[in-house]
């Protein structure tokens with residue numbers, strides 16, 4: 590473990606040399622880890638068999654990789670400088686009416702398409718440009734500070750540019766032959782209570798579609814060996830927002846990570862249902878290229894020491910510690926792409942037959958505050 594200052598200096602050095610790196614902190618953890626690529630080559634993966642950190646786009650056409658074998662791996666303990674509040678202090682600017690009109694028209698088109706019967710749900714997104722005077726590392730530090738419960742990252746790569754995000758959504762976690770995923774959808778602004786939050790039938794349906802489809806895809810691709818376990822849907826908080834979440838887990842039939850990712854991505858939480866029709870609609874009608882937004886990112890095939898029993902009094906159990914492979918992949922939401930003095934924020938929302946264009950615009954505005962709050966001091 591390094592001192593925080595040396596850790597951030599190493600990231601800065603990599604930015605200056607235009608060398609690929611990723612630094613991240615997992616939900617509820619206090620260690621930030623980084624893979625610093627040592628060479629200038631651009632690595633990609635197609636079968637997800639390597640060990641390292643992957644960064645994939647929405648379309649599934651590009652999966653950049655920082656291989657563990659070509660990286661220096663460093664870590665530091667993150668110490669918060671102020672108490673975490675997870676609320677946004679971002680002051681909204683005057684509404685951008687052009688952007689609003691454009692998004693509402695897109696949503697209306699999506700609703701019409703759903704009513705025509707070709708799909709049940711589609712997730713429609715927009716991009717927003719925001720100026721920022723902060724350095725990328727200051728923005729990353731703000732993200733770490735504000736979102737202890739999210740997967741916080743900074744990814745810098747000559748092929749993708751610099752991306753920063755704080756995502757609440759796990760695509761999949763695999764440990765040995767066990768996997769865990771989640772169905773996350775439905776959004777409302779956090780107003781002080783989590784457990785008593787009321788959900789409309791539209792939001793309940795929107796999330797149910799995600800849950801059903803994940804289970805169906807796992808069955809279609811025959812990646813689950815047996816029963817797939819589902820929790821009851823429950824409310825979770827992410828920044829200043831609430832979502833509905835179902836936890837899904839099971840045992841894998843084989844260790845083919847590529848198959849598992851193909852069965853899950855893109856889930857109806859970022860694309861829609863049926864997947865192909867929704868994806869086609871998105872690619873044809875959205876006004877900007879999603880690039881890596883709503884793609885996925887995370888550790889693949891990292892060796893992990895598994896202790897069978899962490900009871901410290903029972904020292905012999907340490908002898909049973911064994912090595913296994915672990916992958917932990919997140920959906921790239923609540924994220925931004927950074928270029929000189931400018932942050933491009935990507936935000937989307939799930940549309941069903943019961944959606945209302947003005948309310949959907951409002952939802953993207955609420956989501957944008959979650960991420961924009963880190964652009965100011």
Ligand SMILES: C=C(O[C@H]1C=CC=C(C(=O)O)[C@@H]1O)C(=O)O
Nearest residue numbers: 773774775776858936937938939
């Ligand atoms: C697509 C996004 O969020 C997804 C995850 C949770 C809730 C969602 C919703 O309510 O629409 C979205 O499916 C986004 O934040 O850009």
